[in-house]
Amino acid sequence: GAVVSQHPSRVICKSGTSVKIECRSLDFQATTMFWYRQFPKKSLMLMATSNEGSKATYEQGVEKDKFLINHASLTLSTLTVTSAHPEDSSFYICSASTDRGEETQYFGPGTRLLVL
Amino acid sequence: LAKTTQPISMDSYEGQEVNITCSHNNIATNDYITWYQQFPSQGPRFIIQGYKTKVTNEVASLFIPADRKSSTLSLPRVSLSDTAVYYCLVGDNNNDMRFGAGTRLTVKP
Numbered sequence: 003g004a005v006v007s008q009h010p011s012r013v014i015c016k017s018g019t020s021v022k023i024e025c026r027s028l029d030f031q032a033t034t035m036f037w038y039r040q041f042p043k044k045s046l047m048l049m050a051t052s053n054e055g056s057k058a059t060y061e062q063g064v065e066k067d068k069f070l071i072n073h074a075s076l077t078l079s080t081l082t083v084t085s086a087h088p089e090d091s092s093f094y095i096c097s098a099s100t101d102r103g104e105e106t107q108y109f110g111p112g113t114r115l116l117v118l
Numbered sequence: 119l120a121k122t123t124q125p126i127s128m129d130s131y132e133g134q135e136v137n138i139t140c141s142h143n144n145i146a147t148n149d150y151i152t153w154y155q156q157f158p159s160q161g162p163r164f165i166i167q168g169y170k171t172k173v174t175n176e177v178a179s180l181f182i183p184a185d186r187k188s189s190t191l192s193l194p195r196v197s198l199s200d201t202a203v204y205y206c207l208v209g210d211n212n213n214d215m216r217f218g219a220g221t222r223l224t225v226k227p
Contacts, residue, residue, distance in 0.1 A: 036215065045218060048216055048217075106150070106152050107152075109154070109162045110161050114159065
């Protein structure tokens with residue numbers, strides 16, 4: 003299979019600070035990665051699509067200046083929550099599609115963010 | 119992107135076979151059907167994927183009728199550890215995947 007990791011697995015920060023979440027494809031190259039957020043007992047909501055070497059495509063209603071996405075290499079995408087507020091507390095999950103012609107995506111374990 | 123509709127919740131007992139049906143009436147020609155399982159505070163885990171007819175792996179079976187407007191995930195002999203939320207998605211590898219509400223399966227002893 004394909005493995006996607008996220009770091010950190012959980013983070014607690016003060017309101018107003020910025021938090022960076024990393025998403026890595028460990029054994030494959032990912033030209034496209036996706037970022038989701040999930041509130042308790044709710045479904046995953048797509049935030050943005052991240053393409054290596056180009057700007058991310060954000061979903062309607064997602065503030066691109068608040069959720070900065072950088073896909074600097076074929077194995078790493080980062081999501082930075084800038085000036086975090088308590089309402090940004092959520093479970094953030096990334097996924098990646100492989101370069102093997104598979105028609106599926108592989109998900110990271112998620113990062114739980116708590117903003118105090 | 120094709121929208122999916124699933125039952126919100128299902129209950130079952132250990133050892134039973136569970137079938138979860140997903141409707142995707144406007145599925146596109148290039149779309150595959152993929153099912154994921156998610157436990158609390160974990161990322162979704164790939165279960166099975168298919169394009170048409172029947173697909174079987176060591177975990178589940180996926181039945182897709184000829185018109186592809188629906189699909190059924192079949193879990194044989196469920197156990198308590200199969201209690202989770204199951205998501206049906208349609209799309210191709212290069213498109214974003216939008217999750218529906220999912221089906222919350224509860225397996226009882």
